[in-house]
Amino acid sequence: MTELVRVRDVSVDFPSPGGTAKVLDRVNLAIGEGEIVGLVGESGCGKTTLARLILGVLPKEAAVRGEALSFAGRNVLGGGAEEARVRGAFPIGFVPQEPRAALSPLFPIGAQAREILRWSLAARRLRGGEARRRIAEMFARVQLPDPHAIMRRYPHEVSGGQLQRVLIAMALLREPRLVVADEPTTALDVTIQAQILTLLRRLAREQRVAVLFTTHDLGAAWEICDRITVMYSGQDAESAAVETFFARPRHPYAGLLLGSMPQPGAGLPRSIAGAVPNLVTPPPGCRFHPRCPRALPACGTQRPPATGSTTQSVRCHNPLPERDAA
Amino acid sequence: MRLLGLIARRLVWVPATLIGLVVLVFVISHLVPSDPARILAGENATTAQVAALRHKMGLDQPLPVQLLRYVIDVARGNMGVSLYTQTPVAGEIWRRLPATMELAFYAMLLAVLLGVPLGVVAALRRNSWFDHVLRVVTVSGLAIAAFWFAILLQLLFSMWLNLTPVQGRISDFGPSGVTGFYTIDAAISGNWSTELDVLRHLALPVITLAFPAMATIVRFTRAGVIGTLGSFFVDYQRAMGVPWRVTVWRYVLRSALTGTLTQIGLVFGNLLAGAVVVEAVFDWPGLGQFAVNSILQSDYNAILGFTIYVGVMFIVVNLLIDVGQVLLDPRGR
Amino acid sequence: MKLLGRIARDRVALAGLIVLAVIVLAAIFAPVLAPYPLDVNTYHTAQRLLPPSAAHWFGTDQMGGDIFSRLLFGARITLITAVIAVAVSVAIGVPIGLVGGYWPGFAGDGLMRVSDVFLAVPQIVLAMAIAATLGPQIQNVILALSLTYWPFWARLVYAETRNAKNEIYVEAAVALGVPPWRVMVLHILPAIAPSLIIRTSIGLGGTILVASALGFLGLGPPPPSPEWGRMIADARAFLPGAWWDAAAPGIAILVLVMAFNLIGDGLRDVLDPKLRGQAAAKGGAVD
Ligand SMILES: Nc1ncnc2c1ncn2[C@@H]1O[C@H](COP(=O)(O)OP(=O)(O)OP(=O)(O)O)[C@@H](O)[C@H]1O
Ligand code: SF4
Ligand SMILES: [Mg+2]
Numbered sequence: 001m002t003e004l005v006r007v008r009d010v011s012v013d014f015p016s017p018g019g020t021a022k023v024l025d026r027v028n029l030a031i032g033e034g035e036i037v038g039l040v041g042e043s044g045c046g047k048t049t050l051a052r053l054i055l056g057v058l059p060k061e062a063a064v065r066g067e068a069l070s071f072a073g074r075n076v077l078g079g080g081a082e083e084a085r086v087r088g089a090f091p092i093g094f095v096p097q098e099p100r101a102a103l104s105p106l107f108p109i110g111a112q113a114r115e116i117l118r119w120s121l122a123a124r125r126l127r128g129g130e131a132r133r134r135i136a137e138m139f140a141r142v143q144l145p146d147p148h149a150i151m152r153r154y155p156h157e158v159s160g161g162q163l164q165r166v167l168i169a170m171a172l173l174r175e176p177r178l179v180v181a182d183e184p185t186t187a188l189d190v191t192i193q194a195q196i197l198t199l200l201r202r203l204a205r206e207q208r209v210a211v212l213f214t215t216h217d218l219g220a221a222w223e224i225c226d227r228i229t230v231m232y233s234g235q236d237a238e239s240a241a242v243e244t245f246f247a248r249p250r251h252p253y254a255g256l257l258l259g260s261m262p263q264p265g266a267g268l269p270r271s272i273a274g275a276v277p278n279l280v281t282p283p284p285g286c287r288f289h290p291r292c293p294r295a296l297p298a299c300g301t302q303r304p305p306a307t308g309s310t311t312q313s314v315r316c317h318n319p320l321p322e323r324d325a326a
Numbered sequence: 327m328r329l330l331g332l333i334a335r336r337l338v339w340v341p342a343t344l345i346g347l348v349v350l351v352f353v354i355s356h357l358v359p360s361d362p363a364r365i366l367a368g369e370n371a372t373t374a375q376v377a378a379l380r381h382k383m384g385l386d387q388p389l390p391v392q393l394l395r396y397v398i399d400v401a402r403g404n405m406g407v408s409l410y411t412q413t414p415v416a417g418e419i420w421r422r423l424p425a426t427m428e429l430a431f432y433a434m435l436l437a438v439l440l441g442v443p444l445g446v447v448a449a450l451r452r453n454s455w456f457d458h459v460l461r462v463v464t465v466s467g468l469a470i471a472a473f474w475f476a477i478l479l480q481l482l483f484s485m486w487l488n489l490t491p492v493q494g495r496i497s498d499f500g501p502s503g504v505t506g507f508y509t510i511d512a513a514i515s516g517n518w519s520t521e522l523d524v525l526r527h528l529a530l531p532v533i534t535l536a537f538p539a540m541a542t543i544v545r546f547t548r549a550g551v552i553g554t555l556g557s558f559f560v561d562y563q564r565a566m567g568v569p570w571r572v573t574v575w576r577y578v579l580r581s582a583l584t585g586t587l588t589q590i591g592l593v594f595g596n597l598l599a600g601a602v603v604v605e606a607v608f609d610w611p612g613l614g615q616f617a618v619n620s621i622l623q624s625d626y627n628a629i630l631g632f633t634i635y636v637g638v639m640f641i642v643v644n645l646l647i648d649v650g651q652v653l654l655d656p657r658g659r
Numbered sequence: 660m661k662l663l664g665r666i667a668r669d670r671v672a673l674a675g676l677i678v679l680a681v682i683v684l685a686a687i688f689a690p691v692l693a694p695y696p697l698d699v700n701t702y703h704t705a706q707r708l709l710p711p712s713a714a715h716w717f718g719t720d721q722m723g724g725d726i727f728s729r730l731l732f733g734a735r736i737t738l739i740t741a742v743i744a745v746a747v748s749v750a751i752g753v754p755i756g757l758v759g760g761y762w763p764g765f766a767g768d769g770l771m772r773v774s775d776v777f778l779a780v781p782q783i784v785l786a787m788a789i790a791a792t793l794g795p796q797i798q799n800v801i802l803a804l805s806l807t808y809w810p811f812w813a814r815l816v817y818a819e820t821r822n823a824k825n826e827i828y829v830e831a832a833v834a835l836g837v838p839p840w841r842v843m844v845l846h847i848l849p850a851i852a853p854s855l856i857i858r859t860s861i862g863l864g865g866t867i868l869v870a871s872a873l874g875f876l877g878l879g880p881p882p883p884s885p886e887w888g889r890m891i892a893d894a895r896a897f898l899p900g901a902w903w904d905a906a907a908p909g910i911a912i913l914v915l916v917m918a919f920n921l922i923g924d925g926l927r928d929v930l931d932p933k934l935r936g937q938a939a940a941k942g943g944a945v946d
Contacts, residue, residue: 052565057561057564057565087564091567094566101558101559102558102559104559104580106581115572116566119568154656154657156657171566180565346772346773346775347779351785354785355792357793468864468916469917469920471871471872471916472872473888477891477898477905478909480898485898595781599783603872603876621788621791622791633784636779640780641779
């Protein structure tokens with residue numbers, strides 16, 4: 001599988017009232033061509049920040065540095081104007097968490113979809129009628145009933161679930177090689193969540209588009225992802241193929257996270273003791289060490305290197321044993 | 327249909343507000359007893375002549391009766407006769423209306439055409455030198471006395487540079503035409519030297535009126551754009567490859583302008599208030615000058631007529647703004 | 660005092676505050692500061708329309724009066740007019756708005772319809788009519804401005820009171836049986852005070868503009884009063900020659916009104932957390 005996106009040891013800082021918030025700390029992430037990658041972690045661990053880094057829409061005050069941020073093998077980091085180069089690399093579709101906020105309330109849905117199409121390389125020269133047909137086709141692909149009627153409506157006249165389908169369609173209109181879906185179903189109710197996720201997976205497969213899917217719901221990641229990267233407090237903890245991961249996570253945090261998933265007949269889930277660290281003065285070394293039951297002295301001083309294989313790589317000084325060793 | 331309901335609900339109150347306005351101005355103009363009949367009859371009139379005139383004008387009736395008769399007359403479209411010019415007030419207002427409207431129209435046009443883009447650019451370059459300079463300009467625009475600014479412009483452009491006439495609306499007679507807007511009438515008849523003359527007369531009063539209006543529009547547009555730039559859809563469009571200028575000038579501006587529109591009523595009110603004084607300075611033959619003259623001469627019927635007229639205009643403009651608001655924001659429809 | 664300290668940290672507002680303080684002090688000590696304190700009432704025909712010089716900083720007017728001295732005395736008229744007129748308008752408008760907003764039914768709507776009548780024409784038109792009927796006197800100008808300005812305050816307070824009534828602390832007070840007037844004075848009024856303070860500052864500036872326009876049209880205090888608007892009107896006859904005669908009072912108005920507006924803007928930044936939040940919103944929304 002060829003590599004589409006590679007994030008290597010990238011850090012992002014934000015100025016905040018109490019000092020510099022070190023929101024991402026030497027983070028690593030890889031997305032292969034056509035691969036569906038789940039980025040999993042608790043609220044506030046930096047999923048949206050990482051997603052925005054890849055989309056090239058971090059807020060102005062964000063300070064980015066690191067080894068590499070590569071798109072299709074080309075590193076865009078260093079040398080200024082990164083943002084423009086990120087967005088110039090290849091078309092990326094964006095499916096945000098709150099679909100209603102992503103659209104202007106003052107324009108019909110069709111007009112806003114047309115705007116995306118107008119500026120995408122794929123369809124710049126389409127005529128009006130042609131463009132409308134293309135949009136309607138895509139709306140039908142995401143199973144929106146009566147696409148033409150929806151194009152004429154305003155965002156407030158359409159339900160949240162349908163609006164999220166609209167945004168998926170708009171993302172695919174760009175003919176992207178990657179879709180970044182940032183908690184695309186968190187704002188929807190459970191029955192609709194499942195429909196949207198299956199749809200996303202099916203379309204990604206059909207069009208051979210890679211997906212970066214962020215969520216704090218391990219179950220959802222299990223449903224649709226090929227691979228999973230677990231994050232804790234701005235650091236990547238473990239990255240593994242889905243089956244391997246769910247069979248035997250190796251990072252202690254990932255293990256506890258999996259253990260805290262609600263399971264039928266298992267009573268209330270266990271929660272992880274301790275609190276998420278603050279980001280202005282995060283713990284040195286492995287940020288999980290104050291809460292980690294397996295912590296060693298080295299954990300408080302050194303960031304653990306990545307070990308293991310490509311199917312399961314883990315950053316831990318004292319990881320849980322591998323599957324066959326168990 | 328919401329729209330019709332809105333209009334209906336507003337219109338219900340129009341007659342009551344107007345009657346209230348007539349009563350108010352009637353009370354104001356009778357705060358101090360005076361005798362228009364004596365003024366009208368002239369120096370040499372005998373007491374009997376004055377009494378006869380008073381009777382003819384209904385001034386010997388009790389005040390409430392006079393008020394009632396006036397309200398009924400106005401409702402029939404009769405605003406009475408000016409005590410000074412002896413011409414019907416309604417006709418006088420009608421004759422002067424285009425002059426004021428032409429002035430207000432171009433002032434508003436200039437204020438919007440300058441104010442909106444300047445406000446957007448100031449918002450995009452917040453705290454740049456451009457923003458700071460513009461802030462000084464807008465703060466001055468809201469603090470300057472219109473009559474003094476007018477005199478300043480006359481001094482500079484008319485007296486020193488000799489570019490524009492000091493006063494008036496036109497050098498000769500107005501061009502004949504249906505609109506009463508000299509700029510349009512002259513253009514229709516293809517009379518370009520008149521057109522130029524009209525524009526030179528318009529320039530200074532329009533600038534005077536437009537300056538504070540522009541300042542208001544800049545401030546609201548800037549605040550609106552800054553507020554909207556924080557919206558998530560701005561980042562979404564950026565991520566999805568929509569060029570920055572399209573996002574700003576089509577989507578952000580549209581949101582910001584729905585907010586600015588609510589302020590247009592205020593701007594229009596200030597424009598009319600400004601016209602009263604500015605027309606006096608430029609000897610502009612419009613309603614403002616008419617108001618000043620009739621107030622200085624205690625010409626009751628003229629004052630009442632003018633006030634009612636402005637009241638109607640205000641109510642209509644505010645209604646139009648509410649309607650525009652609903653039309654601009656689909657959520658309200 | 661804490662408020663003053665916070666305003667002072669905003670540089671623009673601080674500039675406004677300093678300018679205002681200087682003008683107020685100059686007005687109070689006009690008899691001491693003015694180089695020719697008698698020039699308000701006496702004529703020196705030999706010294707008509709002299710350009711600015713060391714002896715007459717801003718030149719002299721058509722009566723030979725020292726313009727600088729007359730400006731200092733004119734500041735008294737302007738400040739007194741504006742302060743009294745705004746104080747009276749606030750004193751009338753705020754209670755009406757409170758009562759109307761607290762009982763928004765029949766009584767409240769009635770009160771608001773009355774203020775709508777006043778607001779249906781520009782303030783200056785009504786003020787002109789009143790001032791003209793009563794005659795050109797400073798008391799009449801103040802009366803005219805007060806009678807036409809209170810509806811603005813009534814409207815403002817009405818809207819804010821209606822909002823405040825839905826706040827939890829007000830509902831709680833009502834539920835506890837606190838009498839209405841106490842709720843209004845002790846709970847609602849403090850809540851809407853910030854926006855009243857902001858509007859007062861800007862309102863003082865606006866009132867100065869209207870008052871000077873009345874003076875300019877000959878409806879202000881009669882000559883030889885050094886009222887700024889009248890000074891400008893009188894100076895018009897001597898343009899373009901004696902430009903300083905018209906320029907000086909206009910600059911005085913501009914500077915004073917600007918000071919009030921800047922203070923108002925500064926107060927807005929300090930007092931209105933909603934607006935401050937808006938300014939900080941950019942870049943804050945990450946999710
Ligand atoms: N513009 C900013 N300025 C300062 N801090 C920021 C900014 N944006 C994000 N942060 C901080 O960065 C941290 C990570 O935020 P982020 O939104 O990336 O987390 P997340 O994993 O997406 O959380 P959630 O699951 O709640 O969406 C948070 O603690 C947040 O407060
Ligand atoms: S590195 Fe140390 S502290 Fe961090 S997870 Fe592994 S064992 Fe725990
Ligand atoms: Mg997030």
